Structure formats: structure tokens, C-alpha cells
Amino acid sequence: MDLVDLKIIGLLIQDPQMPFSRMAKALDIGIETVIRRYNKLKNEGIIYNTTITVDMKKCGYTGHALFLVNTLADAEPEKMYSELVKKRNVLTVIHAIGDYDLLIHCIYSDLDDLYRLQREISKVPGIKYMSVVVVSAKDFNTSFPSSEYYSHMISKMAASGQIKT
Amino acid sequence: MNPRVLTLKITETDLKIIKALQLDARASYTDIAKELGVSKNIVSTRVRLLKEKGIINGSILLFNLSKFGFGCLASLSIKAIPSKVDDVIKYIRSLKGPAISASTMGSYNLTVILLMQDTEELKRVIDSIKKDPAIIQINTCILTDIEKALPRSQNIDLSRLLEAK
Numbered sequence: 001m002d003l004v005d006l007k008i009i010g011l012l013i014q015d016p017q018m019p020f021s022r023m024a025k026a027l028d029i030g031i032e033t034v035i036r037r038y039n040k041l042k043n044e045g046i047i048y049n050t051t052i053t054v055d056m057k058k059c060g061y062t063g064h065a066l067f068l069v070n071t072l073a074d075a076e077p078e079k080m081y082s083e084l085v086k087k088r089n090v091l092t093v094i095h096a097i098g099d100y101d102l103l104i105h106c107i108y109s110d111l112d113d114l115y116r117l118q119r120e121i122s123k124v125p126g127i128k129y130m131s132v133v134v135v136s137a138k139d140f141n142t143s144f145p146s147s148e149y150y151s152h153m154i155s156k157m158a159a160s161g162q163i164k165t
Numbered sequence: 166m167n168p169r170v171l172t173l174k175i176t177e178t179d180l181k182i183i184k185a186l187q188l189d190a191r192a193s194y195t196d197i198a199k200e201l202g203v204s205k206n207i208v209s210t211r212v213r214l215l216k217e218k219g220i221i222n223g224s225i226l227l228f229n230l231s232k233f234g235f236g237c238l239a240s241l242s243i244k245a246i247p248s249k250v251d252d253v254i255k256y257i258r259s260l261k262g263p264a265i266s267a268s269t270m271g272s273y274n275l276t277v278i279l280l281m282q283d284t285e286e287l288k289r290v291i292d293s294i295k296k297d298p299a300i301i302q303i304n305t306c307i308l309t310d311i312e313k314a315l316p317r318s319q320n321i322d323l324s325r326l327l328e329a330k
Contacts, residue, residue, distance in 0.1 A: 001232075009228070016190050016224040048227040050190035051318055054183065058220045060325030066269070066276060068242070081313075088322045094314040096240065098306030103240055109325065133242070133271035143222050145316035150225050152264045153235070153280060162233050 001046065004029065006162075008037055009047065013154055016050035053143040061089075061107040064135040065114055067121060069102040075126030077101070083124050089117060091144060100131075107144070175220075175326040178203060179211050183221065186212070187318040190224040220326065230311055236283050238308040241291070243275035249299035250274050256297050260290060273304070 004027065011023050020038070024031040041047045071077065077095060084093045084104060092105040104121065108114035118132065178201060185197045194208040201208070215221045230238070245253045250268050257266045257277055265278040277294070281287045284307075291305060308314065 009226070012226045016226045045229050045312070046232045048229065048315060049188070050224055050226050051188070051316070052183070052186040052190045052221050053223040053225060054187070054318065054321065054323075055219050055222050056321075058218070058326070059321060059323055060328075061321075068272070085317060085320070088320060090320055091317055092314055094238075094240075094308045095310045096306040096308050099242070099304045100306060103306065103308065107321065131272040133269035133273050133276055135276065136268045136270065138268075144318055144321065145225055145227075146265065147223055147225060149264050149278070153230070156235075156280070157233050160234060 001041075004033075005037055005041060005046075008034065008041065012038075012047070012050065051145065053145055053147055055142055056107055056144050057142045060109050062110060063108055063114075065106050065108060065117075066133045066135065067102075067104040067106065067118070067130050068100040068133070069104060069121075069130040070128045071101045071126050072128045075101075075128075077126075080124055080126045084121065087117075087120060090121070173214060175215075175218075176211075177327070178207070179215060180323045180326065182208060182211055183215065183323060184319055186221070186224075187321075227315055230280070234282055235280050235311075237279075237281040237287050238311045238314075239279045239281065239287055240306045240308055241275075241277040241279065241294070242273040242304040242306070243277065243294075243300055244273055244302040245275055245297075246299045246301065247274060253297055253299050257294055260293055263290070 007027055008023065011018055011026060020031050020034045024034045027034070042049070071080065080102065081093055081095070084090055084102070089107050090104060091107060092103075094103045095101065096103050106117055108117055114132075114134070118130075121127075122130065181201050182197060185192050185200065194205050194212070198205040198208045212221070243253070253275060254266050254268060257263055257275075263277045264280045265276075267276050268274060269276045279287060279290060281290065291303065294300065295303065
């Protein structure tokens with residue numbers, strides 16, 4: 001990664017949908033160079049992709065919940081992971097070390113829906129126990145992915161001089 | 166805003182457009198149109214409508230945290246004196262370290278997601294959180310494989326949008 005790459009990332013952070021032509025103009029380099037570098041950053045796994053954020057409330061959801069899962073000693077974490085990430089309204093699954101082994105972040109429309117989700121998740125083989133915490137709506141940004149989370153990250157990166165914006 | 170726009174119904178095509186942009190916010194309207202078998206004009210009109218309705222409310226770049234010096238993601242599940250939860254949140258937010266802090270219902274009444282450079286920084290932040298006398302207990306979990314913990318917005322069931330007027 002060199003300065004030009006960092007500048008490309010900086011532009012993508014500001015506007016993930018900025019056309020390549022505008023990026024080329026802003027950086028005063030050729031459009032082919034921008035596209036080549038963009039693809040390279042993707043292939044090297046430095047950036048993944050871009051995504052739109054949607055308003056959860058408008059999509060009919062009222063809250064977020066976290067399932068804290070303890071797995072059985074003979075569970076197959078990778079298999080559980082790939083099964084869980086396919087489930088409807090499961091937004092993030094993360095392996096954890098500590099009091100629990102998996103953290104599952106979901107959204108639900110009402111308590112019946114949350115209950116259904118819990119039943120569905122608990123069918124995945126390998127779960128020993130799971131507890132749930134429901135996130136109070138006032139503390140969560142209703143857009144997903146959370147722009148709050150990403151802007152926090154970006155301000156930390158900018159503070160440590162890792163990105164140029 | 167054009168008031169007529171708000172009364173327009175969301176269609177199956179809209180949901181497919183949202184999904185396509187969730188997978189890649191930079192996807193060209195031409196490609197999306199081809200895939201859905203509609204004209205490019207329809208795609209751009211519908212995207213504009215979805216934005217005006219506030220269903221699509223932004224876009225973000227997803228990047229590899231570890232390549233930018235974030236080696237440590239942790240989740241703190243906190244038990245705090247119930248009447249003091251709001252103050253504890255205010256205090257934790259003032260520390261600037263945490264990416265997300267939210268009050269929760271269930272086994273814990275606070276959840277904090279910390280995005281840190283390393284475990285030393287994590288320890289420092291946890292130590293300062295601990296200073297709040299309203300906190301009864303903190304359970305720390307280190308989240309691993311964070312490269313795989315991408316937000317899966319494409320899992321959001323959007324069908325409720327169809328029911329909305």
C-alpha cells in the first residue's frame with residue numbers, strides 16, 4: 001500500500017459510490033490506474049467491498065439482539081458458523097474467547113419474531129447454552145451496517161495517520 | 166421531496182435492487198438492470214425513490230480491520246446498578262475508546278464493543294471503565310476471526326417493505 005492507495009481508500013470512505021472517473025480526476029491519475037489499484041486492494045484483502053446502509057425501522061424492525069452462545073466441547077465451530085451466517089436476520093456472527101464462544105447479532109420486528117429467531121438458532125447443532133441481551137432501541141443507530149461504528153473506526157484511523165481523508 | 170414519491174409502493178424489484186447494492190454498493194445500474202431483466206432507467210428511478218423514502222440511507226466501505234492496525238476487537242458484557250445505567254453509558258462514551266456502547270435488557274444491562282490496537286490498549290480502557298462505581302461486573306470476551314465478521318446486510322428480510330403503504 002502506498003500513498004495513492006491510501007488516497008483511493010480515503011475517497012472511498014468519503015463516498016463509497018464515487019465513480020472511478022471522479023476518483024481519477026480527484027487524484028489526477030488515469031481511470032485505468034484507479035480501477036487496477038481498486039481491484040488490487042480488493043484482491044489483497046485490504047478492502048472487502050462497499051455496501052449500502054438501510055433504515056431498519058423502515059424495513060419493519062424494532063430492535064437488535066445479541067445471542068451469547070456457549071458451544072459443546074465436540075462442536076464444530078466452522079460448521080456452526082457457516083450455518084448461522086445463512087440465517088434470516090442474522091447480521092453478524094463472531095467467534096469469541098471468554099465467557100461465551102459465539103456472538104450472534106440479529107434484528108427482530110417484535111418479541112414473537114425474536115422468539116422465533118431464538119428457536120431457529122437453537123436448532124443449530126453444537127449449542128450448549130445461549131443467553132440473549134436485547135439492545136435498547138434508543139442506543140442503536142437504526143441504519144445497518146451501523147454508520148456510527150464505521151465512523152468511529154475511521155476517526156481512529158485518521159487520528160493515527162493511517163488514512164488520508 | 167416530491168410528495169407523490171412517498172405513496173409509491175415498494176415492489177419485488179425494489180427488494181432485488183436493494184440486495185444487489187447490499188452486496189456491492191458500486192454495482193453498475195446497467196449490470197443490475199440486466200440481471201433483473203429491467204431497463205437501466207427503472208433501476209436508477211427506483212434507487213432514487215428508495216433514497217427519497219429513506220430506506221437506503223447511506224453507503225459504507227468495508228475494509229480489513231487488521232490491515233489498519235486494529236488487532237483486537239472485544240465485547241464487554243456489563244452488569245451495572247440499574248438506576249445508573251444511563252450515567253455509566255455516558256461515562257463509557259466519554260472515554261472515546263469504545264466503538265459501540267448500548268444499554269441492554271437480559272443477562273447484562275450494558276454491552277460495549279471495543280475496537281483496539283492490541284490487548285494492552287484493551288486493558289487500559291477496561292481499567293478505566295472499571296473505575297465507575299456503578300459497575301458491578303464486567304465480562305470480557307475477545308472476538309476472534311474478525312476478518313470474517315463482516316456485516317451481512319443481505320440477510321435482512323426485506324419483505325416487510327412490501328406490506329408498508
